[in-house]
Amino acid sequence: MHMHGTGHHHPSAGEGGDEVSSWRMILTMGTIGLLAGLLIVVTYQLTLPIIEQNKAQYLQRAIFDVLPGASRKRAFIVEKDGRLRPEQGKEKHGYKVYAGYDREGRLVGIAIEAKGQGFQDVIQLIYGYDPEREVIVGMKVLESKETPGLGSKIETDPEFIANFKALEVKLKPDMSDLEHPLEMVKKGQKTAAWQIEAITGATISSRAITHILLKSSREILPLIRKNLDMLKQEAP
Amino acid sequence: MERLLFREKRTFKHGIHPRDYKHFTRDLPIERMPFVREYVLPLSQHAGAPSRPVVKRGERVFRGQLIAEPAAFVSAALHAPVTGVVAAVEPREHPAGKMVDAIVIQRDPHSPQTLFNEHPIDWSALTPSELLEIIRLGGFVGLGGAAFPTHVKYAIPEGKYARFFFVNAAECEPFLTTDYRIMLERYPHIFSGIRVILKILGSEKAYIGVEDNKQEAIALLRETMPSDLPCEVVPLKTKYPQGAEKMLIEAVLHREVPSGRLPIDVEVVVNNVGTVAAIGELFAYNQPLIERVVTITGPGIHRPANLLVPIGTRLSDVIAHCGGMKDNVRQVLFGGPMMGMPQRSLDVPIMKGTSGVLFLTDGEVVPRREYPCIHCMKCVDACPMYLNPSLLGMLARVRRYEDMLEHYIMDCIECGSCSYVCPSNIPLVQRFRVAKALLREKMARERAVQG
Amino acid sequence: MKAREPRLLLTTSPFIKSPQDTRFIMWQVNYALVPVILAGIYYFGLNAVLIILVSLAGALLPEWLWSRRQSHPVNTVRDGSAVITGLLFALTLPPGIPLWMAFLGGTVSVVLGKIIFGGLGYNIFNPALVGRAFLQAAFPVSMTTWIPYATPENVFHIRGDLLTFPFMKPRMDALSAATPLARMKFESQLTRLTDLLLGSTAGSLGETAAFIIILAGVYLGLRGVINWRIPVGIVATVFLLAALLHWVDGTRYPAPWFHVFAGGLMLGAVFMATDPVTSPITQKGVWIFSIGVGLLVVIIRIWGGLPEGVMYSILLMNAVTPLINKMVRPRIYGMREKSGR
Amino acid sequence: MKAEQNTSMDILLKGIWKENPVFVQVLGMCPVLAVTNSVINSIVMGFATTFVLVMSSFFVSLFRKLIPRQVRIASYIMIIATFVTVAEYIIQAISLEVHKSLGAFISLIVVNCIILGRAEAFASKYPVKEAVMDALGMGAGFTLAVLSLGVVRELLGNGTLAGVSIMGPSFEPWSIMILPGGAFFVLGAWLLFFNWLRERAKRQQERVMV
Amino acid sequence: MTGESLSFIFINAALINNFVLSSFLGICPFLGVSGKLKTAGPMGAAVTFVMFISSIFAYAIHQILLIIEAPYLQLISYIVVIASAVQLVEMFIKKFSPVLYRALGIYLPLITTNCAILGMALFQTNRGYDFIQSLIFSLGAGAGFSLALIIMAGIREALDLADIPGLVKGTALTLMIAGILSMAFMGFAGLGG
Known part of the structure; x- marks a missing residue:
């Protein structure tokens, strides 16, 4: 191109010519592949513990956020047949719920992840369920793309988050449904413990949260109640 | 139904x-225009090849006598509109705006001007x-x-x-x-x-x-x-x-x-x-085509008329016969206001195809500013050939003549309806004429290369 | 006879022209907007006056600067097209919006909606709606906070957040009201038909009085200034679809008249979608366009997240208008071997 | 261009200004639009891209005589993908939050045309020193570009810079700036600005010539 | 529990979070190939097709990587798979429709470096879609890409006849239009639930 001063720096284009044998190609690719693989594996091995720790911390923080008073957690896998079993080691598959225990080892509640369609995209959240009082004791949005300044208030608006400090999700005796399904009402019109006050102007996002919680609690809460005894046992 | x-x-x-x-x-009933001194007969006043003159300068011709013959299949004969003498065969001003060979006949003032046969x-x-x-x-x-x-x-x-x-x-x-x-x-x-x-x-x-x-x-x-x-x-x-x-x-x-x-x-x-x-x-x-009826009209002429005129009568003579033009005349057209031809000179002759002469004044000839096309659809609704003058006009504006072919510019009959309705005063048909002429030229050139 | 006659003009045919020019058309639209503006002032008092003036200033300023700089052959300020943009934009605003947002939106309308495309005639999207969509995305809260319509006592009061200092947060202590569409969507409450027609509901400055907009539309349609097929196509599509849904499940879906008269449908159908620049050029294309707008309005209103979708529907159909123009070409005369027999 | 004075410094600088990959060459637009809703994201993206650019240029230049022509593109992609994976793990280890907000766009550095473009057009033809300088310049140019978007978008869209409040608490943020539409507008505006600069420079040059 | 319905996955990728206008994937071809409708249509079709194929491969690879527990090979293997998929498609088209091959020929190699494809593969993995969901997602993404491309091509062809100010001409204008389109697509938010 523009370089004349340094004569020997010619493009390597012509050198190999077109008569490169295929074994040389394979050898080159193989070598590069080998080196690349090596480099990746080394990085992976070096960073893995830190990343795992980061992830665990992040999850733990979220769980403790929605389960006030919890200081330890234990993961349970929800089996397809509706039974729960404690997680063994680190499992990649399966839907998990997390039981949180206080310092004395008593079950504070269960943190449950849920997601559903919001206004702009899927909303992911985690909420804490207190089986003793049959209320939701905390909710945290993990991921959302709601309208900034409007729908995004589901993550930040303290008045909205206060909805989830003691939200009633009592099951019917036959566990077929909630006694009083969660309901969204306008701001300042809350009259019952199972009602959620919407954010003014962000009705759609507020309603999305209500729907996600309702759907998830209908599905998961009966399972939790059935396996409550197991959940109450603290990890060994 | x-x-x-x-x-x-x-x-x-x-x-x-x-x-x-x-x-x-x-x-106004058709009125015969009196004979004048001189008549100008362009050899090209029809579509096709110009006629070939069969008389010479100085030759005496009779009213209705053949003075030029068709030079090809698509061509026409020309006859003397008056009895007189061929004064010249030379380029004269043509209503299309250029100089074209014409036979000029000086009327014999003493002839009774009866038909040749x-x-x-x-x-x-x-x-x-x-x-x-x-x-x-x-x-x-x-x-x-x-x-x-x-x-x-x-x-x-x-x-x-x-x-x-x-x-x-x-x-x-x-x-x-x-x-x-x-x-x-x-x-x-x-x-x-x-x-x-x-x-x-x-x-x-x-x-x-x-x-x-x-x-x-x-x-x-x-x-x-x-x-x-x-x-x-x-x-x-x-x-x-x-x-x-x-x-x-x-x-x-x-x-x-x-x-x-x-x-x-x-x-x-x-x-x-x-x-x-x-x-x-x-x-x-037994009268060949030597005269025709012409509507002399418009707000710019003193005495409008439906005039029977010998072909070749000069416009200035017609104007004089009709009481002259008003002072505020701005435009003189051969033909109607939609498809007519503007005249620069008053020396041009009335031709076989001249259906009228229109005198427009300041009142009608308002210079209008061209706006950008606002896609109002009026031209599309006006075009009798169902073309899209709006699009064609925009293509013509950026000189994409080739693309205009795809939109059937050659089907345009140049009726001017689009220009008439255009609220943005875009000279649509004017641009189409240019485009068609250029395209025709180009196609002819291509055919020549191939052939 | 050789007396050189007055200099004769050598233009080409045709030499007569229809009297309707662009300027005439633009000002006709502006005149038709006057009753709509008056209705807005009647319902929202001083607020309406201020918002309209500020929006107009916001729209005319860049247009004026641009038409000066460009040494353009046409003065686009005086021809009324920028005035239409400014007025229409103002009429889509909630009556309690901070004035600085109205100014900003007016400017965005003209700059982003029109000037970058080369000005009048070349814009793809309706400029007023570009400005509104921008504000909607930039200030979603202010754009969805509605004040109730004025009572005779507070006509001269400035209500809402009008006087917020530029770039500052509005106080948002306005007593807010819900638009008929929002009440329908979030509370399943119907608004009375007479209120929708007369305009005694919450909503944008110029969209509430459906009746007056219809009258203005009839006037423009009769004068041939707008293509009547567009509003008719949009409204008919919305009506038919809404009627169908209402027939399927009357408890979930409101009666068709509600969808036709509530929200910005009338304003959009009569004044926005009919913008000749941004709608198709053939009659068949126009039908596709207007049915498309109607369909999208119903889809967004009923199945979408938003209570109202007229603005988005028109913008989306604006976007596909070049495609419609490409696909739906007029049939050229004589392109059918034997016709009409 | 005067070839004789082609020092490493020139190579470095041209990437930042004259041949800026984003504003001049209009390359690698996806990340420029996608991750510039905040200054932090922009910086991380800029650094990650520069890192991959430099490392891959280094190795491409180093092996330029060993790699047969026929498989060069495949080899480059492999080299690039390797360093992208490395960068991804490093970012993840440093901050999960940042990694999350950048999402798939870190992985997508692989298909950023700037990197493959430099490997093919420059690194494969020049010695290591020049190649690295070129990569650094291009990386800096890219970082500058994403940053210039990030600054505008975060400042207007949130009233902050790198999370620090600049406009004060009563500033009304323009949400559109952190939405996709804002990304297009701001990048469009920057390009407009550079067009204007270039045009002005050209006009001045013409005036000098006259 | 991935509760996303198939209709939502499709509408989300095609309209609500349009691949190009909202997710910013495939911007380069979007800017480059949207000048003419004649090329925009085939490009959209080609990308959709490659996306569909790549989606299947990416799903399979992801499952394999899960089994052999080598997540770090994801990126490299995806890019290799996409490059091969493009090759495969090229061969396939060449054999079965030479006409189509001539129409698409120049675009096919370009697709390899189209970040929309890799982005699609990464998204489907990150979001944990199952096989059917992945396929629908790839179709939605392809539809979204094609839609944006074709609309933009229509607009740009129309603007070929306009008096665009010199400063705005080119990429700047295309970006501004994309911004307006992106705002217009916001109207689809909340659909498909």
């Missing part, structure tokens, strides 16, 4: 409704081809404006059939009343002309299409129509450009002439009513 509903008021789709301005001259021709005794030759030598061209040699129109190609003959009396151009007056005053010649033409063409039936703003003409033609003539007068809704051949055929027959083809492809031959009357006169008086 549609045909039942519109039986009496047939028309084409789209088109525009300009004011007709025919009040200037509609009630005044015996009626018994057309019934002649064969169609003999009739056709008489018309060819009579120098006949379309008098509506395009001046296409008439004998060429009648030469039906092998395998085609002119089932219908159309007399075009729509006269949709505002201001013009030539055809209207001819219908009122010379209807017998129209009928005899139709008879001759039907014989030449072997057609089944003739139609006379007249716009319904000429009710008197419709009534008169219907009344006086010979009962044995297979001819029907068809009133048409007044709309521009009803007089375009393709529109007229669509209005009457509901047939569309295929793109790039001629009326004969839908079994039709169309002639202007003036041409038909002139053919009638040819056989009645």
Whole structure:
């Protein structure tokens, strides 16, 4: 191109010519592949513990956020047949719920992840369920793309988050449904413990949260109640 | 259903409704213009090859004598409009704006100006081809404006059939009343002309299409129509450009002439009513095409008139005869306001195709500012050929002429309806003319290279 | 006879022209907007006056600067097209919006909606709606906070956040009201038909009085200034679809008249979608366009997250208008072998 | 261009200004639009891209005589993908939050045309020193570009810079700036600005010539 | 529990979070190939097709990587798979429709470096879609890409005839239009639930 001063720096284009044998190609690719693989594996091995720790911390923080008073957690896998079993080691598959225990080892509640369609995209959240009082004791949005300044208030608006400090999700005796399904009402019109006050102007996002919680609690809460005894046992 | 509903008021789709301005001259009978000193006869006043002169400077010619012969199949003969002397054969100003070879005849002031040969021709005794030759030598061209040699129109190609003959009396151009007056005053010649033409063409039936703003003409033609003539007068809704051949055929027959083809492809031959009357006169008086009716009109002339003028009369003489122009004249047109040709000089002669001379004043000629196209759709709704003038105009503006071909620019009949309606004052048809000329040139060049 | 006659003009045919020019058309639209503006002032008092004036200033300023700089052959300020943009934009605003947002939106309308495309005639999107969509995305809260319509006592009061200092947060202490569509969507409450027609509901400045907009539309349609097919196509589509849904489940879906008269449908159908620049050029295309707008309005209103979708529907159909123009070309005369027989 | 004075410094600088990959060459637009809703994201993206650019240029230049022509593109992609994976793990280890907000766009550095473009057009033809300088310049140019978007978008869209409040608490943020529409507008505006600069420079040059 | 319905996955990728206008994937071809409708249509079709194929492969690879527990090979293997998929498609088209091959020929190699494809593969993995969901997602993404491309091509062709100010001409204007389109697509938010 523009370089004349340094004569020997010619493009390597012509050198190999077109008569490169295929074994040389394979050898080159193989070598590069080998080196690349090596480099990746080394990085992976070096960073893995830190990343795992980061992830665990992040999850733990979220769980403790929605389960006030919890200081330890234990993961349970929800089996397809509706039974729960404690997680063994680190499992990649399966839907998990997390039981949180206080310092004395008593079950504070269960943190449950849920997601559903919001206004702009899927909303992911985690909420804490207190089986003793049959209320939701905390909710945290993990991921959302709601309208900034409007729908995004589901993550930040303290008045909205206060909805989830003691939200009633009592099951019917036959566990077929909630006694009083969660309901969204306008701001300042809350009259019952199972009602959620919407954010003014962000009705759609507020309603999305209500729907996600309702759907998830209908599905998961009966399972939790059935396996409550197991959940109450603290990890060994 | 549609045909039942519109039986009496047939028309084409789209088109525009300009004011007709025919009040200037509609009630004035045709008036013969007195002879003047000098006549200028351009050798090219018809579509096709210029005529070849057969007289020389200084030669004496008689009124009605052949002075130039057709130089090709698509060409026309030329006759002396007056008895006199050939003063010159030289380039003179032509209404199209350039200098063109013309035969100049100085009138013999003492001649009685009778016709060279005044015996009626018994057309019934002649064969169609003999009739056709008489018309060819009579120098006949379309008098509506395009001046296409008439004998060429009648030469039906092998395998085609002119089932219908159309007399075009729509006269949709505002201001013009030539055809209207001819219908009122010379209807017998129209009928005899139709008879001759039907014989030449072997057609089944003739139609006379007249716009319904000429009710008197419709009534008169219907009344006086010979009962044995297979001819029907068809009133048409007044709309521009009803007089375009393709529109007229669509209005009457509901047939569309295929793109790039001629009326004969839908079994039709169309002639202007003036041409038909002139053919009638040819056989009645043995008079070739040496004079025509011209509407002298517009707010810029002192005395509007429907004038019978010898071909070759100079515009300045006509103006003088009509009391002169008003001071505020800004534009002088040959033809109507929609498709006419502006004149730069008053020395130009009246030609065979000059249907009218229009004098426009400051009041009409308002310079208008061009706005960008706002896609208002008015031109699309006006275009009788269903083109998209808006798009074509934008392509022309950026000189993408090749792309205009894809949008059928060559089908444009240059009627000017789009320019008329355009609220943004875009000179659409003006640009299309340029584009078509350039494209035609280019295609000719390509053909030359290939051939 | 050689007396050189007055200099004759050598333009080409045609030499007569229809009297309707662009300027005439633009000002006709502006005149038709006057009753709509008056209705807005009647319902929202001084608020309406201020918002309209500020929006107009916001729209005219860049247009004026641009038409000066470009040494353009046409003065686009005086031809009325920028005035239409400014007025229409103002009429879509909630009556309590801070004035600085109205100014900003007016400017965005003209700059982003029109000037970058080369000005009048070349814009793809309706400029007023570009401005509104921008504000909607930028200030979603202010754009969805509605004040109730004025009572005779507070006509001269400035209500809402009008006087917020530029770039500052509005106080948002306006007593807010819900638009008929929002009440329908979130509370399943129907608004009375007479209120929708007369305009005694919450909503944008110029969208509440459906009746007056219809009258203006009829006027423009009769004068041939707008293409009547567009509003008719949109409203008919919305009506038919809404009627169908109402027939299927009358408890979930409101009666068709509600969808036709509530929200911005009338304003959009009569004044926005009819912008000739941004709608198709053939009659068939126009039908596709208007049915498309109607369909999208119903889809967004009923199945979408938003209570109202007229603005988005028109913008989306504006975007596909070039495609419609490409696909739906007029049939050229004589392109059919034998016709009409 | 004057070839003789082609020092490493020139190579470095041209990437930042004259041949800026984003504003001049209009390359690698996806990340420029996608991750510039905050200054932090922009910086991380800029650094990650520069890192991959430099490392891959280094190795491409180093092996330029060993890699047969036929498989060069495949080799480059492999080298690039390797360093992208490395960068991804490093970012993840440093901050999960940042990794999350950048999402798939870190992985997508692989298909950033700037990197493959430099490998093919420059690194494969020049020695290591020049190649690295070129990569650094291009990386800096890219970082500058994403940053210039990030600054505008975060400042207007949130009133902050790198999370620090600049406009004060009563500033009304323009949400559109952190929405996709804002990304297009701001990048469009920057390009407009550079067009204007170039045009002005050209006009001045013409005036000097006259 | 991935509760996303198939209709939502499709509408989300095609309209609500349109791949180009909202997710910013495939911007380069969007800017480059949207000048003419003639090329925009085939490009959209080609990308959609490659996306569909790549989606299947990416799903399979992801499952394999899960089994052999080598997540770090994801990126490399995806890019290799996409490059091969493009090759495969090229061969396939060449064999079965030479006409189409001639029409698409120049675009096919370009697709390899089209970030929309890799983005699609990464998104489907990150969001944990199952096989059917992945396929629908790839179709939605392809539809979204094609839609944006074709609309933009229509607009740009129309603007070829406009008096665009010199400063704005080119990429700047295309970006501004994309911004307006992106705002217009916001109207789809909340659909498909």
